[in-house]
Amino acid sequence: MEAVEPAVVVSCECCGLEEECTGEYIGGVRACFGGRWLCGLCSEAVKYEAGRSKRTVAMGVEEAVRAHMAFCGMFRRGGPAERVAEGMCRMLRRTACEKNRSTSSSSSRPTALATVASASGHHRASVPSA
Template identity: 55%
Template structure:
């Protein structure tokens, strides 16, 4: 199987993935590849059906800005950011 190093559009995490998996994820997220954590968070956001995050693109944008915010502070992990997002 073909393995490719791919980078998460949200948090910048790099992962070795099969090309099949990469294209599968890209199909779901408007041509962007998200790591497991980020895609999970975006999916949650979409499933909750918030008015502002009712589609994948909106949810992805929300999650990306959250990721960027927490990336600037290495003490806070993405998981913490997600917990905060769920509380909102």
């Protein structure tokens, strides 16, 4: 029976995402990116940038890694979970603002739902939006 290589938790040097990988896989990724370990998303971004730049200005993988690390550094405050939570909060704020704008512009005329509700005799309590 063949022994299974234990998984190791490794952190992306660009975005900070942690993944469980085998030592062999980690070594392969590091060999591609100048000794740095990059998660799948960052490695694809670096490959794309290095490939794209070959058509215009010669940029090696090392330069593409440094450029991507700088890009990630501009948006990196906490870990990946914090960035996802921050993005969700932005999305909810944007949705709430759009909802407030649409309700304030249509507040002078009754909505179809209000017309149907009043015609049927069913009324709903409105919940104030924050």
